[in-house]
Amino acid sequence: MTTLELKRWFRARMVPVVAFTAVTVALSAPLVHCARARADAVRLAREEAARAGEALRSEMQVRPGLWRYGAAKLTERLAESGLSRTALVVLDGDGRRAKVDSAALPPPRWALWGRAEVREGGALLGTVYVAEDGWPLVATALELLAGFSLLGLFLGAVLLGVPLRALGEAEGRIRRLLGRLALTLQEEDRRRIARDLHDGVGQALTAARLELQALRARAGLDASEVARITARLDEALEEVRRSTAQLAPAALAELGLRRALERHCATVADASGLVVTLSWDESVPGLSAEAETACYRVVQEALANAVRHANARAVRVVLRARPGGGLLLQVEDDGTGQLPDAPVGRGLEGIRERARLLGGEACVGPAPAGGLRVEVTLP
Ligand SMILES: Nc1ncnc2c1ncn2[C@@H]1O[C@H](COP(=O)(O)OP(=O)(O)OP(=O)(O)O)[C@@H](O)[C@H]1O
Ligand SMILES: [Mg+2]
Numbered sequence: 001m002t003t004l005e006l007k008r009w010f011r012a013r014m015v016p017v018v019a020f021t022a023v024t025v026a027l028s029a030p031l032v033h034c035a036r037a038r039a040d041a042v043r044l045a046r047e048e049a050a051r052a053g054e055a056l057r058s059e060m061q062v063r064p065g066l067w068r069y070g071a072a073k074l075t076e077r078l079a080e081s082g083l084s085r086t087a088l089v090v091l092d093g094d095g096r097r098a099k100v101d102s103a104a105l106p107p108p109r110w111a112l113w114g115r116a117e118v119r120e121g122g123a124l125l126g127t128v129y130v131a132e133d134g135w136p137l138v139a140t141a142l143e144l145l146a147g148f149s150l151l152g153l154f155l156g157a158v159l160l161g162v163p164l165r166a167l168g169e170a171e172g173r174i175r176r177l178l179g180r181l182a183l184t185l186q187e188e189d190r191r192r193i194a195r196d197l198h199d200g201v202g203q204a205l206t207a208a209r210l211e212l213q214a215l216r217a218r219a220g221l222d223a224s225e226v227a228r229i230t231a232r233l234d235e236a237l238e239e240v241r242r243s244t245a246q247l248a249p250a251a252l253a254e255l256g257l258r259r260a261l262e263r264h265c266a267t268v269a270d271a272s273g274l275v276v277t278l279s280w281d282e283s284v285p286g287l288s289a290e291a292e293t294a295c296y297r298v299v300q301e302a303l304a305n306a307v308r309h310a311n312a313r314a315v316r317v318v319l320r321a322r323p324g325g326g327l328l329l330q331v332e333d334d335g336t337g338q339l340p341d342a343p344v345g346r347g348l349e350g351i352r353e354r355a356r357l358l359g360g361e362a363c364v365g366p367a368p369a370g371g372l373r374v375e376v377t378l379p
Contacts (some may be wrong), residue, residue: 004171004174006170006171006174007148007168007171009028010163010164010167011076011164012180013162013268014159014163015160017155018156018159018160019131021152021155021156022152022153022155023154024152025151025155026145026148026149026152026153027145027148029144029148030144030145030148031378033141033143034137034302037137037141038112038134041112041132041134041137042112042113042114043114044131044132045112045113045114045130045131045132046114046115046334047114048083048086048114048130048132049114049115049116049128049129049215050114050116051081051082051083052088052128052130053117053126053128054081054115055074055077055078055080055081055083056100056118056126056128057072057118057120058077059073059077067100068092068099068100068302069099070100071099071100074090075100076101077372083130086105086109087107087130087131087133088128088129088131089128089131089132090127090129091126091129091263092125092126093123093124095127097127101329107131108133108135109135110132110134110135110137110138111131111132111133112134112137113130113132114129114131114132115127115128115130116130121277131301161242176358176359178352179356179359180356180358181355182293182357182358183354183357187248187293191247191248192246193247194243194244194247197240197244197247198240198244201240202237202240202241205233205236205237206237209230209233209234209237212226212229212233213226213230246300249264249296249300251263251264252296256283256292257287257292257295258280258295260296261278261296261299261317262278263297264299264300265277265299265317268304268307268315271307272307274307274314274315275311275314276315276316277314277315277316278317278319279316279317279318279319281318281320281321283320283321284319284320284321285326285327287323287378289328290358291358294354294358294376294378295319295327295329295376295378297350297351297354298329298331298351298354298355298362298374298376299329299331300315300316300338301347301348301350301351301353302315302331302347302351302374303317303331304347305347305348307373308332309335309336310333310335310336310337310371310372312333312334312335312336313334313335313338314334315334316331316332317329317330318330318335319333322377325378325379326357326360326377326378327360328375328376328377329375329376329377329378330373330374330375330376331373331374332367332369332371332372332373332374333351333371334367334369334370334371335370335371335372337366337370337371337372339364339372348364348374351364352364354376355378356378358378358379359379360374360376360378362374362375362376362377363375363378364375
């Protein structure tokens with residue numbers, strides 16, 4: 001069976017692309033949000049630090065030496081500037097931490113700091129750091145990440161799943177078409193061989209027979225000797241005719257499957273002495289040319305096997321519709337039913353292959369009445 005591996009080929013190329021797309025979708029919105037919200041929070045912290053710096057400056061002007069010991073006063077001034085719930089750190093001009101910090105809230109865990117310097121006549125009197133709480137930003141980013149990761153996964157599944165499904169169906173269709181093509185080519189080959197056999201060996205034997213007759217008249221040969229050779233030639237001709245008919249069942253095209261099978265069963269019965277019965281149910285659906293050829297070949301092979309290997313007395317060929325639609329074909333004999341452990345010839349394998357190529361299946365096993373049953377189902 002041909003392996004196309006379209007799905008594997010597609011998966012190998014698309015998985016990295018789809019994974020990249022899904023990760024991009026999952027990360028882009030949270031990252032953009034994070035960057036913008038962080039810039040906003042830092043700007044706010046800087047503005048608040050500037051206001052706190054102003055409050056500190058006026059406190060320094062009022063109490064230049066004592067400001068650093070008046071946490072209550074500074075808190076008051078900050079409250080006046082609308083900064084009552086601010087986490088802040090104050091350093092004096094020498095970089096030492098001033099006591100006024102005790103008036104402030106403790107800085108949050110995810111702090112984003114804004115900084116402002118307090119200067120007088122160019123000299124650095126102090127520095128104020130004000131913290132903004134960064135947790136709401138982190139929390140929103142995490143929520144966005146969760147939501148967009150789900151979206152990324154869904155998108156990835158759709159991007160990969162939909163084409164894979166379509167490819168799987170296309171692969172199945174191509175495989176069936178290739179199978180039918182193989183069968184058609186096989187039949188074409190058989191027809192060519194049959195033609196060559198008929199036109200080559202057949203014509204040569206006929207010519208030899210005619211020449212023998214002419215020679216007998218001319219040379220006055222012994223009539224009984226000539227008759228013996230002629231009989232041999234007739235046998236060979238008959239053999240060629242049989243092989244030709246086997247290779248290219250003209251009957252199938254001329255008579256249709258039912259009549260062709262009836263004729264073939266009768267021929268086998270005559271030649272082998274087996275009782276061959278054909279049971280054609282009226283429910284048998286209309287079949288394609290490929291399916292008809294397959295049925296004919298399966299019956300041909302199964303009957304040949306019954307004659308050659310089964311030591312049977314009777315063979316039954318059954319064709320009927322399957323309950324779920326399609327065709328059921330059974331050939332069962334009442335012989336030994338002994339299958340070898342290891343595969344021997346090509347006949348049974350050929351039957352399985354024909355069924356598979358047409359989308360059906362074949363099963364070979366014991367028949368209820370003893371012997372062997374070959375069962376083929378076609379869609
Ligand atoms: N109806 C049957 N009854 C008993 N044994 C069978 C029957 N059909 C097949 N077999 C056994 O299964 C073997 C495989 O059959 P298969 O048709 O594949 O090969 P073959 O008939 O030996 O050779 P080929 O068909 O290639 O000419 C046979 O050799 C025979 O031993
Ligand atoms: Mg066989």
